[in-house]
Amino acid sequence: MGMDSLIGGTIWDEYSNKVTELMNNPKNMGEITEEEAEAMGAKLIVADFGAESCGDAVRLYWAVDPKTDVILESKFKSFGCGTAIASSDTMAELCKGKTVDEAVKITNIDVEKAMRDEPDTPAVPPQKMHCSVMAYDVIKKAAAQYKGVDIDSFEEEIIVCECARVSLSTLREVIRLNDLTTVEQITDYTKAGAFCKSCIKPGGHEEKDIYLVDLLEEYEKEKISKAADATASGADVPFKEMTIVQKIKAVDKIIDDNIRQMLIMDGGDMEILDIKDNGENIDIYIRYLGACNGCASASTGTLFAIENTLKEKLDPNIRVLPI
Amino acid sequence: MRVYLDNNATTIVDPHVFAEMEPFFVQRYGNPNSLHSFASETHPALKTAMEKIYAGIHAPKEDSVVITSCATESNNWVLKSIYFEQILTGKKNHIVVSEVEHPSVIATAKFIESMGCRVTYLPINHEGLIEPDTLREVITDKTALVSIMWANNETGAIFPVYEIGEICAEYGIPFHTDAVQAIGKVPVDVQSMNVDYLTFSAHKFHGPKGVGALYIKKGRELTPLLHGGSQMGGYRSGTLNVPGIVGMGKAMEAAVDALDFEMSDIREMRDAFEDELLKIKDTFVVTPREKRTPNTTLISFRGIEGEAMLWDLNRAGIAASTGSACASEDLEANSVMEAIGAAEDLAHTAIRFSLSRYTTQEELDYTLDAVKQAVERLRNISSSYAYAPEGHESGLDAHH
Numbered sequence: 076m077g078m079d080s081l082i083g084g085t086i087w088d089e090y091s092n093k094v095t096e097l098m099n100n101p102k103n104m105g106e107i108t109e110e111e112a113e114a115m116g117a118k119l120i121v122a123d124f125g126a127e128s129c130g131d132a133v134r135l136y137w138a139v140d141p142k143t144d145v146i147l148e149s150k151f152k153s154f155g156c157g158t159a160i161a162s163s164d165t166m167a168e169l170c171k172g173k174t175v176d177e178a179v180k181i182t183n184i185d186v187e188k189a190m191r192d193e194p195d196t197p198a199v200p201p202q203k204m205h206c207s208v209m210a211y212d213v214i215k216k217a218a219a220q221y222k223g224v225d226i227d228s229f230e231e232e233i234i235v236c237e238c239a240r241v242s243l244s245t246l247r248e249v250i251r252l253n254d255l256t257t258v259e260q261i262t263d264y265t266k267a268g269a270f271c272k273s274c275i276k277p278g279g280h281e282e283k284d285i286y287l288v289d290l291l292e293e294y295e296k297e298k299i300s301k302a303a304d305a306t307a308s309g310a311d312v313p314f315k316e317m318t319i320v321q322k323i324k325a326v327d328k329i330i331d332d333n334i335r336q337m338l339i340m341d342g343g344d345m346e347i348l349d350i351k352d353n354g355e356n357i358d359i360y361i362r363y364l365g366a367c368n369g370c371a372s373a374s375t376g377t378l379f380a381i382e383n384t385l386k387e388k389l390d391p392n393i394r395v396l397p398i
Numbered sequence: 399m400r401v402y403l404d405n406n407a408t409t410i411v412d413p414h415v416f417a418e419m420e421p422f423f424v425q426r427y428g429n430p431n432s433l434h435s436f437a438s439e440t441h442p443a444l445k446t447a448m449e450k451i452y453a454g455i456h457a458p459k460e461d462s463v464v465i466t467s468c469a470t471e472s473n474n475w476v477l478k479s480i481y482f483e484q485i486l487t488g489k490k491n492h493i494v495v496s497e498v499e500h501p502s503v504i505a506t507a508k509f510i511e512s513m514g515c516r517v518t519y520l521p522i523n524h525e526g527l528i529e530p531d532t533l534r535e536v537i538t539d540k541t542a543l544v545s546i547m548w549a550n551n552e553t554g555a556i557f558p559v560y561e562i563g564e565i566c567a568e569y570g571i572p573f574h575t576d577a578v579q580a581i582g583k584v585p586v587d588v589q590s591m592n593v594d595y596l597t598f599s600a601h602k603f604h605g606p607k608g609v610g611a612l613y614i615k616k617g618r619e620l621t622p623l624l625h626g627g628s629q630m631g632g633y634r635s636g637t638l639n640v641p642g643i644v645g646m647g648k649a650m651e652a653a654v655d656a657l658d659f660e661m662s663d664i665r666e667m668r669d670a671f672e673d674e675l676l677k678i679k680d681t682f683v684v685t686p687r688e689k690r691t692p693n694t695t696l697i698s699f700r701g702i703e704g705e706a707m708l709w710d711l712n713r714a715g716i717a718a719s720t721g722s723a724c725a726s727e728d729l730e731a732n733s734v735m736e737a738i739g740a741a742e743d744l745a746h747t748a749i750r751f752s753l754s755r756y757t758t759q760e761e762l763d764y765t766l767d768a769v770k771q772a773v774e775r776l777r778n779i780s781s782s783y784a785y786a787p788e789g790h791e792s793g794l795d796a797h798h
Contacts, residue, residue, distance in 0.1 A: 087709070087712075098706075098709060099713070101779065104778075104779050123781070126743075127701075127703075127743035127746065127747075127782050128743055128745060128746075130703060130745075130746040131703070132781050132782055133781055134781035151781075152779060152780060152781035153779055153780070153781050154701060154702075154703055154780050154781050154782045154783070155703050155706065156703050156704075156705035156706050156709070157705060157706060157709045159703070159706075160706065160779060
């Protein structure tokens with residue numbers, strides 16, 4: 076929390092001078108008509124993104140030179156708050172003179188940075204970052220129209236936090252590598268969730284397919300599942316003290332990991348029939364299958380290999396008895 | 399010119415109120431609960447103030463009016479106390495609130511819901527009003543409390559608290575009303591109705607900030623929210639805010655005196671102002687005037703996002719409000735507009751103008767000009783306005 080968070084203030088105080096200026100006097104506000112585009116020898120693109128019901132909607136006009144793919148003119152109209160208008164204006168400005176392929180690389184972060192007065196001071200308060208996201212999305216929409224492709228083709232990865240542009244794969248990796256358990260930790264590591272907060276849980280400004288809380292839950296389940304597997308296989312429990320089911324699972328896993336592949340390559344296999352405590356010894360009864368059945372080394376080399384591996388990995392008192 | 403039309407958020411302190419409070423900061427500053435003359439010289443003023451506060455809501459002496467720090471505290475206190483006494487002990491399991499209560503009720507209801515209480519959020523109709531019969535449908539023998547505001551802060555809609563009180567009495571359920579927007583705007587008389595708890599706050603009727611109150615009918619005891627001292631009869635510990643209580647007393651007296659003016663002159667000014675606003679194309683108001691507090695207009699300007707309008711008005715020196723989207727942390731649409739079922743494209747377009755007895759005609763004329771200029775500029779920027787089809791269904795009616 077801290078002192079700065081205790082009293083708060085108007086979010087307008089956190090707008091940069093550039094945002095304020097653009098809100099009051101947007102430079103690229105307006106339309107491009109078919110006639111105007113034609114006069115430039117350009118193709119007119121009109122793309123809409125957002126909806127009034129969400130509180131933000133933007134319309135982007137491009138006049139694109141069809142020979143060079145260069146955006147000759149770029150204008151916007153916007154239903155939105157001050158930052159939405161300023162972001163849209165900046166976005167339209169950044170598009171000018173770029174090719175369509177260059178324009179789709181403009182991100183909401185670029186838009187926000189272009190509106191900063193000082194390089195290290197954000198242009199808008201965190202909860203307003205979503206306004207620049209819309210400016211980013213409408214570029215993709217316009218480019219998709221121009222190229223006649225699906226908007227998703229510009230998105231290589233699934234983005235969970237649009238404001239900070241953090242992808243699903245990055246989040247999954249960071250959560251696992253650092254054993255993160257809270258949204259605050261995710262935000263500290265990745266900045267995801269630091270801005271408009273829509274990606275944290277359902278009920279925010281934008282609906283998402285997956286939220287940060289879902290990823291934490293997914294990781295939690297994964298950990299529980301791994302722990303359950305470990306318990307079922309008897310990890311951490313001495314082999315001799317395992318239940319019969321745990322012993323069979325543990326032996327099977329060792330066979331799978333170290334032996335079975337070798338047997339299968341020779342056209343054979345094996346199965347566990349029973350495991351019995353016999354005084355100091357633990358007797359494992361097995362049956363050879365396929366080519367192993369009747370093979371000369373099944374009672375010598377192969378058997379020793381199986382027995383030694385199990386002795387080494389599970390218990391020195393194991394004896395393997397083929398039936 | 400600076401114009402303040404955000405009186406449902408807070409009000410200017412009446413200079414007479416301030417004058418009455420002033421001596422209690424540097425001259426008569428004793429702790430009223432001490433045993434010396436510094437303490438006792440505060441008592442007459444405290445007694446007078448409490449008498450004025452009681453008189454302001456027609457509370458009988460045997461009932462309690464407990465001074466708190468704000469209406470939020472009073473609202474929290476009622477709901478949490480009901481939780482401690484009724485829900486936690488397993489006697490009851492359910493409360494009813496309206497879906498457009500102030501966040502201090504809604505958030506507290508959600509909190510106790512997370513602790514196991516069942517909560518019904520009563521809907522409002524297309525005029526922004528509660529229909530009493532909907533209450534009958536949700537009450538059960540396990541209902542521990544009904545909490546419905548007297549007047550809505552956004553629309554000014556006056557809820558049928560008399561009928562709601564009657565229904566609660568019929569079923570023997572305690573009734574709480576958040577009357578923050580009612581004091582000084584409509585007559586409030588706790589003896590003329592069935593009400594068990596009633597919340598109000600001084601800064602909404604030209605008193606100081608930081609002074610709230612909760613009326614508690616005799617026999618409807620509550621568990622204190624703050625423990626530790628014996629102030630306010632043990633109901634609300636903490637050294638008494640003497641200047642604040644004195645201020646609330648004076649402000650209450652002045653509000654009652656000005657009630658007729660509020661209900662006639664201010665209402666007339668508001669109505670004329672609203673008539674002019676509604677002459678602007680594609681504007682909509684929600685609740686019919688006769689069912690609203692006299693000072694409030696919540697009006698939608700199609701094609702203009704609320705904060706963008708506030709921005710332009712603020713540049714012109716005008717203070718208004720929007721409960722919608724971008725002006726707040728949560729970025730959600732105006733909850734009242736959504737609850738009414740207004741067309742989705744209007745949910746983010748509402749602006750609230752709230753007048754007071756200090757509002758002048760000159761200020762309203764100036765505001766009207768500024769609104770017209772802002773509408774023109776912002777609709778010109780708007781990506782949606784020019785494209786809205788003629789006769790587009792709003793979900794709202796224009797009320798004249």
